[in-house]
Every structure is written in structure tokens, then in C-alpha cells.
Amino acid sequence: MGVLLNRKGIVTHVIVGDTKGIMIPSLEDYPLGRKPLRGLRLIHTHLYNEPLNQDDLTDLALLRFDIFVALGIKNGTPHTVYSAHLKPDSNDLEILPPAHISSFSLNFKEFIQSLEEEMNRKRVIDQDDPRERAILISISKEPRYRQEECLDELQELALSADVVVLDRVIQRVKEVNPRYLMGMGRLKELIINALSKGATLLIFDQNLTPSQMKAISELTELKVIDRTQLILDIFAKRAHTRDGKVQVELAQLRYRLPHLSGKGTAMSRLTGGIGGRGPGETKLEIDRRRVRERISLLERELKKLAEARRQRKHRRKQKNIPIVSIIGYTNAGKSTLLNNLTHSNTFTEERMFATLDTASRRLRFPREREIIITDTVGFIRDLPKDLIAAFKSTLEELHDADLLIHLVDISNPRFPDQIESVEKILDELGLSEKERLLVFNKIDRLPPEEVYNICHRYHGIGISAIDKSSFTPLLRAIEEHLWNEKLAPIGV
């Protein structure tokens, strides 16, 4: 049997098990939160007076008890005290020398106070910083350098979501474990490490199936999310217009619906981990129904909004003004270009997904010519399906464009992959046949020869969106495309 005691020495739980072990109940009333230790100590019996075993030590590290004690029983009476606690500066454990119960002595109050103080001191993180602290994880069959690249992008996304990144974990596996992506032992190690670093969140670069999400969440009370959820979260934070808000909420609900699932109520002492945080089955059914109702409400609202947009568009079309749409990977500089082309002031930022809504501006050309130029939400590799679906109506406007400007951040080392991702999404949107200009932005960040070579190789135009004097070749190319003019050739 076992007992859990809180810092005041009050027994909070009495657990009765069998000879194989005990089940530690859900500890949701004693959340770890941002504290280094749980505030509960466990004392339990070892019926054959055996010392602490691997399962004991794993549970101590996973659940971060104040101290972990096994009371060895000999001839039916308490005999040896085996105890261990976490060390302040690593995820190592300190195993105290076994002692006979009559000679065991520990001033718990002093001990826990100094241990916790030292833990707080050794943690480099600021305890008052309210931001989430994440460990980024990639597990796949892809070679390491590919995973590194993907994590670089995930890290930028995390930054955009206001998440502090504490560490990155990459593992190349021969086969992806269907339940945990990696082996359970390795995953537990990772969780223990994350806890000792003070993380609050695990972010997987690979999208998790509902059952994987459930299995991993059952091992830890850290929040577990995947890349899609991170992107959805950024979108949710940044949507400002009614259109954007409705679209994002819809995408979130659609993504969450299959992930709504119950969790176990207790965890096994032998398998470790913690569960029992999920709602009961009936509550879940109600949740599911609510979510479905909300989805259909939002879908109806979206339809209305789309109708209003169609009418606005119709009026614009009647005036017969050509439309040029700037598209491209997130952070390519689309909004900056729109602003500087049209002397306007839409929102730009050194972050991914600064823009979620379409903005249209007029741009005058010589000879009384005028176009409408639009900026839209950025694209990203493996753009979540639900998100494409949700933004379909916004992105549908691209079908009306007479010309697409595909803007590429030439200073991003991953730009060839980014071009490919954008092409793929255009294809999925049925836009691959649209006329388009490939335009390399941020040329101020590279040496001119390199810019020249890249533009030459891709038949692209080089510009710097922050330097209006670099726009001439682009403006000429637009005129040429829209009004079929052969203009005198100019250098890039």
C-alpha cells in the first residue's frame, strides 16, 4: 500500500494495491504547473524488502514527487527505508543510503525548502514569464539535416505564437512507432528531461493522429500539440476580421473534433504516467454535439460572408480594373511590397502569418491605367487541410486575379523548397494555370552576383520591397503582362 502526503504532512491519498504494485491516482488536484516539484511525497511498501527498482525511479522523475520512499517489509514488520529524490541541476536522481526504520531521520521541511530553492535558482527560466515553454520534437525516417530544417521552421512558428523554445529533440527512426512515434522508454526519458528543464509544452513537428495524441498525453500532464495545432493557434491569435475569425474557429473545431477523446482514470504503477484529466464519457458526447452544432452555425455564417464578398467583387469586376494578387510563402514580404507599391500601410512584421485577411489597394500606372493589387494570407509547407478548407473562400478570390505575383524570400536558405510548397498549394487550389510572375524579394540581403545568378536560373525578377527604386523591372513586367506590351528590355 502507499500514502501521499502534502507539504503540511497531511495524508491526501491512501492507495491499496496488490503484490505487483499500486496504482497512483490522477493528481490533477496537485498540478505541477510551473513549480519544479509536485508538493506531494509518496511512501509505499515493498513487501519483500527489495530496494527501489527502475519503475520506482521512472515514476519519481515523471511525476516529480518531493521525495519517494519505499518501506521494505521483513517478517511482516517495517524494516528498511529506501528513498530517493530529484537532483536540482539535472534529471538525475539522488538515491539515499538505505537505513533501518529505527535509525532513519530526515528534517523534511528543511530538506524540501533547500532543494526547491536550489532548483529554482538553477533553472535559467524566468518563473514570472507567463509564456509557454516548449520542447520541439521531430521523429521521422527523414535524414537528420531535413529534420533540422523542419525544426528551424517550427521554431519560427513557435516564435510567432509567442512560445519560448527551451530545447529541440531530433530522432531518426527506422520505423515510426504507431503509438508514440518513438519507443515508450525514449519518450518517457524525453518527458522527464522536459520537466526538469521547466517546459510546459511539447510540440511535435509531425502531425499526430487522435490516438497518438491520446497515448502521448496519457504519459504526461505537459500539454502536447502538433504543428497543425500550432499554426491554428497562431491564426486564432491573429485573425481580426469577422471573416478571418470564423474561418479559423471552424478550422480549429474541425481539427479538434476527432481528437476529442476520453482519458483513463488512473494510471498503473507499473507503466507510469498520469491520466484521468479528461472529461467523462457523457460529458464528451455533449462536447462533441456542441462542437458539431457550432461547426454548422459557423458554416452558415461563412456562407453569408462569402455572398457579401462575391457582391463586392462583382462591383469591382464591372469596373473592369485588372487584379494582380501577391502570393507566396509566409514572411516573404508580401504586405511590405503592397504597402510600398501603393503607399499604404497594412500590417507587416518579422513574424510568420502577420497577414490573415485580404487587403486590396489601387495602383496607378502612367497613361491613366490602374490596377487593383491584393495581398493575402501566406502559404506554408504542408498547410493543414482544414485550414485550406477554411480559407478557401478567401483564397477563391485568387481565381479572379488576372496575374499572380509569386513572391519569394531570396534570403531564406530554404527558398527552393518554399517555391515548391507554394506551387503545390496553387495546384491544389486549381490555380496552376494562372499567369504568374516569379519575383525574388529581399535582394538587399544577398550579394548582387548571387541575386543575378538565382534570378537567371529561375527566370525571376529581383526586387527589394523596402526599396522603391528597385521596383521598375517589376512594374514593367506587370504592364507587359496585363496590356501585352512589348517594352524595351531592361536589366535586372
Ligand SMILES: Nc1nc2c(ncn2[C@@H]2O[C@H](COP(=O)(O)OP(=O)(O)OP(=O)(O)O)[C@@H](O)[C@H]2O)c(=O)[nH]1
Ligand atoms: N531586408 C529586407 N526585409 C524585408 C524586405 N521585404 C520585407 N522585409 C521584412 O520581412 C518581414 C516580413 O514582411 P511582411 O511584409 O510582413 O511579409 P508577408 O509576406 O506579408 O508575411 P505574412 O503576412 O506573415 O505571410 C518584415 O520584417 C519586413 O520588414 C526586403 O526587401 N528586404
Ligand SMILES: [Mg+2]
Ligand atoms: Mg503579410
